[in-house]
Amino acid sequence: MGCGNEDREGRPDALVSLGFVFIFRSMDEVLAKKLRILADAAKYDASCASSGAPKRAAGKDGIGSTTGAGICHAYTPDGRCVSLLKILLTNWCLFDCAYCVNRRSSNVPRAKFTVEEVVNLTLNFYKRNYIEGLFLSSGIIKSPDHTMELMTRVAKSLRRDHGFAGYIHLKSIPEASPWLIEEAGLYADRLSINVELPTEASLGRLAPEKDGAAIQGAMAQIGERIVQAKAEKRRFAPAGHSTQVIVGADDTTDAALIAKSELLYGSVGLKRVYYSAFSPIPDGSRILPLKAPPLAREHRLYQADWLLRYYEFSAEEVASASEGGMLALDIDPKLAWALKYRERFPVDVNTADREMLLRVPGLGARAVDRIVKARKHTTLRLDDVARLTSSLKRARPFLIAADHRPVGLTDRQDLRARLVEPAQQLSLF
Amino acid sequence: MAGRILPSPSAGEGGPRTILLRPGADLTGFRDAARRLAASGARPEAVTWSVESAPGLFGSDGAPDADRPLSLPRAVVDLIPQVVPHRDPERYSLLYTLIWRSLHGERHLMEVASDPVVHRLSRMAKAIRRDLHKMHAFLRFHRVEDAAGERFVAWFEPDHHILEAAAPFFVRRFAGMRWTILTPEGRAVWDGTALTYGPPGSRSDVPEGDGFEAGWQTYYETTFNPARVNPKAMRAEMPKKYWRNMPETAAIPALLRGAADRTAQMIEREPTVPARREPARAVAAMADQDPNSLDELNAIIRKTEPLVPGATQAVLGEGPLGATLAFVGEQPGDQEDLKGRPFVGPAGQLLSRAMAEAGIDREASYLTNAVKHFKFTLRGKRRIHEKPTAGEVSHYRWWLDRELDFVAPKLVVALGATAVLALTGKSIPITRARGPFRFDRRDNRFQGFITVHPSYLLRLPDEAKEEAYAAFLDDLKRIAALGAELAA
Numbered sequence: 001m002g003c004g005n006e007d008r009e010g011r012p013d014a015l016v017s018l019g020f021v022f023i024f025r026s027m028d029e030v031l032a033k034k035l036r037i038l039a040d041a042a043k044y045d046a047s048c049a050s051s052g053a054p055k056r057a058a059g060k061d062g063i064g065s066t067t068g069a070g071i072c073h074a075y076t077p078d079g080r081c082v083s084l085l086k087i088l089l090t091n092w093c094l095f096d097c098a099y100c101v102n103r104r105s106s107n108v109p110r111a112k113f114t115v116e117e118v119v120n121l122t123l124n125f126y127k128r129n130y131i132e133g134l135f136l137s138s139g140i141i142k143s144p145d146h147t148m149e150l151m152t153r154v155a156k157s158l159r160r161d162h163g164f165a166g167y168i169h170l171k172s173i174p175e176a177s178p179w180l181i182e183e184a185g186l187y188a189d190r191l192s193i194n195v196e197l198p199t200e201a202s203l204g205r206l207a208p209e210k211d212g213a214a215i216q217g218a219m220a221q222i223g224e225r226i227v228q229a230k231a232e233k234r235r236f237a238p239a240g241h242s243t244q245v246i247v248g249a250d251d252t253t254d255a256a257l258i259a260k261s262e263l264l265y266g267s268v269g270l271k272r273v274y275y276s277a278f279s280p281i282p283d284g285s286r287i288l289p290l291k292a293p294p295l296a297r298e299h300r301l302y303q304a305d306w307l308l309r310y311y312e313f314s315a316e317e318v319a320s321a322s323e324g325g326m327l328a329l330d331i332d333p334k335l336a337w338a339l340k341y342r343e344r345f346p347v348d349v350n351t352a353d354r355e356m357l358l359r360v361p362g363l364g365a366r367a368v369d370r371i372v373k374a375r376k377h378t379t380l381r382l383d384d385v386a387r388l389t390s391s392l393k394r395a396r397p398f399l400i401a402a403d404h405r406p407v408g409l410t411d412r413q414d415l416r417a418r419l420v421e422p423a424q425q426l427s428l429f
Numbered sequence: 430m431a432g433r434i435l436p437s438p439s440a441g442e443g444g445p446r447t448i449l450l451r452p453g454a455d456l457t458g459f460r461d462a463a464r465r466l467a468a469s470g471a472r473p474e475a476v477t478w479s480v481e482s483a484p485g486l487f488g489s490d491g492a493p494d495a496d497r498p499l500s501l502p503r504a505v506v507d508l509i510p511q512v513v514p515h516r517d518p519e520r521y522s523l524l525y526t527l528i529w530r531s532l533h534g535e536r537h538l539m540e541v542a543s544d545p546v547v548h549r550l551s552r553m554a555k556a557i558r559r560d561l562h563k564m565h566a567f568l569r570f571h572r573v574e575d576a577a578g579e580r581f582v583a584w585f586e587p588d589h590h591i592l593e594a595a596a597p598f599f600v601r602r603f604a605g606m607r608w609t610i611l612t613p614e615g616r617a618v619w620d621g622t623a624l625t626y627g628p629p630g631s632r633s634d635v636p637e638g639d640g641f642e643a644g645w646q647t648y649y650e651t652t653f654n655p656a657r658v659n660p661k662a663m664r665a666e667m668p669k670k671y672w673r674n675m676p677e678t679a680a681i682p683a684l685l686r687g688a689a690d691r692t693a694q695m696i697e698r699e700p701t702v703p704a705r706r707e708p709a710r711a712v713a714a715m716a717d718q719d720p721n722s723l724d725e726l727n728a729i730i731r732k733t734e735p736l737v738p739g740a741t742q743a744v745l746g747e748g749p750l751g752a753t754l755a756f757v758g759e760q761p762g763d764q765e766d767l768k769g770r771p772f773v774g775p776a777g778q779l780l781s782r783a784m785a786e787a788g789i790d791r792e793a794s795y796l797t798n799a800v801k802h803f804k805f806t807l808r809g810k811r812r813i814h815e816k817p818t819a820g821e822v823s824h825y826r827w828w829l830d831r832e833l834d835f836v837a838p839k840l841v842v843a844l845g846a847t848a849v850l851a852l853t854g855k856s857i858p859i860t861r862a863r864g865p866f867r868f869d870r871r872d873n874r875f876q877g878f879i880t881v882h883p884s885y886l887l888r889l890p891d892e893a894k895e896e897a898y899a900a901f902l903d904d905l906k907r908i909a910a911l912g913a914e915l916a917a
Contacts, residue, residue, distance in 0.1 A: 027644035079662025228820030384543030
């Protein structure tokens with residue numbers, strides 16, 4: 001598999017010129033084969049969001065809009081959302097990161113799209129309402145700058161030549177020259193740079209070509225520019241920036257991961273941290289464990305992350321309810337915190353502060369908002385609370401309502417056992 | 430169109446009444462009827478809502494209250510169109526109950542989310558939002574060609590009466606396409622300029638196959654990670670009822686059947702011998718991607734599109750490497766933009782004159798700008814210079830840093846506030862910092878000097894010009910002396 005320039009020949013019918021827009025009537029086999037390789041190579045990136053962009057509509061002859069919240073156009077049997085066309089420009093790569101299916105020493109088949117091929121795939125999938133836009137990433141070929149320039153050309157061509165107003169997420173290359181990031185932000189809705197490994201030691205061992213300082217510097221640059229552009233009402237990655245850390249490829253604890261996330265949310269203004277359970281890959285490296293991905297752990301990390309972002313928890317508080325720095329797998333981190341600090345409960349739904357209601361297991365942020373609003377006009381009974389949250393069973397032992405007081409329940413030794421979710425059996429149809 | 434109120438023969442004012450509405454989402458009919466009922470004091474329990482498809486029954490009955498809007502809380506007004514498309518026959522009576530209670534002592538009813546009526550209506554609204562969202566997400570267009578060219582056609586079966594609520598999304602998104610959406614209850618047609626509704630269609634109206642469908646299936650199959658199989662989560666978000674109209678779902682059974690084996694294979698497979706790709710030279714070349722000379726840097730700047738749109742060309746710095754003095758201005762002006770050279774407009778000419786008077790050789794100095802592209806607003810035919818924002822200065826400062834690295838001057842002169850911002854990363858008032866200054870930024874450490882931008886002198890009223898020019902000249906003389914000292 002080489003680059004895509006030669007495969008134009010011998011298929012005169014594949015391209016139909018329609019003014020400026022080239023439309024593939026159908027996908028030929030070579031392009032389909034490349035798509036198979038380069039989508040497979042991209043799927044280990046957990047980010048799927050198409051959210052956060054300002055609402056836009058297509059221009060008169062253009063296509064593309066953004067809705068603010070983003071749309072999942074399909075779900076695959078792993079339960080994950082298909083929102084953006086998530087592909088690599090190429091899976092050839094000069095780097096040799098042990099956890100990565102595309103590392104240069106891996107034996108996977110290789111391919112490379114041309115800029116035009118990515119543009120056409122995006123437009124044609126978009127027109128059929130398959131996707132919200134493009135999430136383009138790439139292995140590093142020739143040099144980080146060369147690769148970053150190609151990726152930016154894709155985004156620029158979509159915007160400029162085709163009036164495309166859909167979502168574009170570019171995975172930036174931290175080793176690329178800083179001016180290339182300045183340019184990429186003008187066309188992309190979101191930029192992201194993956195931390196991948198949370199410590200310098202792990203980077204040194206598993207990703208020898210990567211440089212923690214370069215990653216940090218590029219994230220700070222993007223973060224600063226997003227804030228400036230917002231203040232100046234200019235366009236620069238309006239949907240913000242995000243990152244991904246791999247869970248389970250090294251021995252970093254959950255507490256350390258959450259602390260790292262808190263630091264990143266605060267210092268460089270990240271919108272999201274994605275946690276990606278290290279997943280066995282075809283042709284895995286010798287120095288990594290080949291085992292099923294720690295999905296339960298990943299799930300608990302996402303819940304802990306939500307506590308940071310929406311529930312006014314600090315990383316330290318989340319960690320204080322863990323065991324040796326690891327989150328419990330059988331209960332969620334909010335419940336773990338409540339069980340550890342039982343003396344703070346029960347909480348009266350009719351009088352407690354919003355902040356304390358947010359700490360009640362089973363009450364989501366939206367349920368808390370509804371409670372605070374409703375209790376201005378009425379005194380809430382347990383039946384009322386049942387209509388405001390879908391998990392009353394978990395909330396009940398921690399709540400006081402007009403007709404309910406959990407006598408002694410919070411003190412029961414077996415409370416934890418009573419609230420543990422039955423182990424989830426992942427079964428096929 | 431107003432819903433029609435059928436009077437019951439035996440009933441007087443406030444007696445039982447029946448309201449007839451159109452099938453589907455009859456928002457206008459409901460609104461008119463609700464206004465009249467509320468105005469006449471009809472209690473919710475006395476009203477029967479009924480849907481009638483015979484067309485002859487409709488039309489305004491001329492009741493005077495139909496046009497008189499009710500004063501309802503905003504939240505109630507907003508909720509009505511969100512619930513009317515629901516297929517639950519009770520939706521109208523529940524809505525009218527909400528209206529009635531909001532008007533009779535419970536103005537804040539919508540805030541009481543725990544109230545059974547509010548709760549039920551909110552759930553209906555949520556069901557409609559979900560139905561709309563799923564239609565926006567799961568509808569699939571097929572490309573066909575007709576006499577006018579490309580056209581896209583889709584068949585979709587929503588749970589509720591949402592075609593008209595859903596269509597505007599597709600107009601915003603696919604404005605530049607011609608498309609038709611067919612449903613069992615009606616169709617929406619967009620011709621590129623107008624949206625029209627028409628009769629229902631059937632699935633067989635949509636041709637089978639589309640050149641890109643197979644490609645999409647390929648993508649869908651490939652993006653699935655067999656090590657993470659979780660069909661329950663998939664079905665919760667993408668219930669099976671949608672599958673038959675989504676081409677990619679044909680692959681699901683096979684993907685699930687093969688998942689366990691594929692994962693086991695990946696785990697059990699012995700690690701293979703790593704590919705012998707140790708491209709030491711390529712990796713080294715990669716690290717050496719930075720421009721190695723000012724010419725290489727300038728080539729990059731020249732080929733990069735303006736980060737501030739509108740400029741004719743990039744205006745690069747000018748002057749010898751190793752110059753004792755480097756002058757940093759703000760950004761090119763109108764003339765500089767056209768000629769492609771820095772400091773050639775009126776401010777540049779003033780600078781040249783002052784430099785000559787201060788005994789500085791312009792040819793031996795390096796002149797550049799913080800921002801390399803002209804930014805302007807068009808007023809008539811005149812391009813009026815516009816000051817770069819702090820963010821724009823940041824976009825460009827990497828180049829300035831590298832440029833000064835290559836030139837390696839003895840003294841860097843910041844002309845005006847923008848240059849100071851670019852060299853220090855901070856906003857520092859010129860009046861306070863004017864004079865010698867040390868620019869310390871990352872790897873760049875330069876002896877510096879801060880003074881005004883010559884364009885500032887041009888903007889002053891005549892009576893102030895002379896004094897300001899003398900002060901500027903004074904600065905340049907100090908700069909010349911400082912430069913000579915540092916070069917010695």
